[in-house]
Amino acid sequence: MTMADSDAPLADLPRSSDGLATTDDALARLRERLPRFLEERVADAGADRLVVSLDGGVETALAATFAVEAVGQDRVTGLVMPAFLSHEAVSRNAEAIATALGIEHRRMQLQPVLAAFQETVGGSDGPADDLVATNNALSRLRMACAYYVANTTNALVVGTVNRTQSLLGSVTKHGETGADCLLFGDLYRTEVEALARAVGIPEELTVETSGSPLHPGESPATELDVDPETVDRILRCRIDEGVDAAVVAERAGVDVKLIERLETWSERTSHKRCRPVRPSTGA
Template sequence: MTVSGFESPIADLPRGSDGLATTDDALSRLRERLPTFLERVVADAGAEGVVVPLDGGVETALAATFAVDAVGQDRVTGFVMPAFLSHEAVSRNAEAVATSLGIDHSRLQLQPVLAAFQETIGGSSGPADDLVATTNALSRLRMTCAYYVANATDALVVGPINRTQYLLGSVAKHGETGADCLPFADLYRAELEALARAVGIPQDLTVEASGSPLHPGGSPATGLDTDPETVDRILRRRIDEGVDAGTVADRTGVETETVERLAAWVERTRHKRRRPVRPSTRI
């Protein structure tokens, strides 16, 4: 979606020596610009409000917070959509965020929906017991639920994914990426965690629950002996700025192989960031 006459919220952000927009000035600008961005998105669409899927992580907490700043608490609806008992703790976190913001919210238990879906697919010789297929289907069921409510209330769906997830493909295609706007898709997880601290999001969300188990997408970062913030610095330098792998390795204190592995994964998951291929598309 194009927001008419509006400059990117991340344009000209002051950055630290590591390339990340975590300086006080950058965070101050983001706190001002992101709600304005959401306000303009809603106005541009002539929508009545927004729907925010809440998963107990920092991204959805920030999305709901900025949505309230943008359009007011009466025009924001939150949905918590667990499917398993292991989701209980983060679901309580999500509900606490919604309560603190004063927004209408509901918990939708998706286990019966998922079970019925798997039974139907299993009856047609589909991959009902495939873990990856099931995880992706669950993400798409959440997207479908959010859009059902958004369609019924003339609202827009706000997607909470960050740039780290977006580049590494640790999201389900047409799942978490299925939204009317992705306000954080150009901000790395480390930047969002710094922003969350500046806004006042509780520390247990910014540290313990970042990357909610409601969306356990695969990523090479989990198999590297590298902390998440260093991963963000590598991606920023190698992917966004185009710095060669050897130089990035020297600047971040990791092996060149680590930089190359992350860059290769970004390329491998490019299909998740592309629109559907058309006959005129250059492959």
């Protein structure tokens, strides 16, 4: 397996026996480091604000919380961007988060935008015709909206993709990853959720809405008979530490074929983690 994009993230953090940064000490350091990271990005760019897309899930709630800690509630904009009626419940959660944080927030109904886009581009009569294409288009439309707001307010766009999503390709190329910074890019989902609990994000939000239908990225983790934390332990051990697949399987108490399946999925979606190829870099 190639390790080109898998340097051990945040190597200085104290870790639990399973290799994840979920110890009290690690979480305390992250609570200090991540807001400071955002503050530094704003200062380096000469920006005035931060923009966070809110989807009702734990990652975006935590990102907005850290954005407020970094630059203050009056310099953070939350965007809620539903497209279908099925998004209504999580959109209300997202708006409640923004209200609780005291940040400016805007709801943008993207269904008319998506319909106009599909009519203009052609080749589709509606969302049901090609669900993958529709979800990818929505993700890119949301990022375009976030950047329009950012450009008109001299702001930076905060991305909330975590390392689990990145390694398994559960993201849209040039969609959720097309931000000015990926706040949780070095953290596995298990670590983000542990950090959210430490910060005080409501437990019901963590459990019920993590993996919001606003961003239904494809992932093998939902297809496997194994809990998400085990998936994170496997990825950390196999990809970040380079431990032999058979050893990882024994440690995790799973069949080695599961390790191989996750590896294959990660390799197959590696194009989502790479910059566009140039003639000087080859295929």
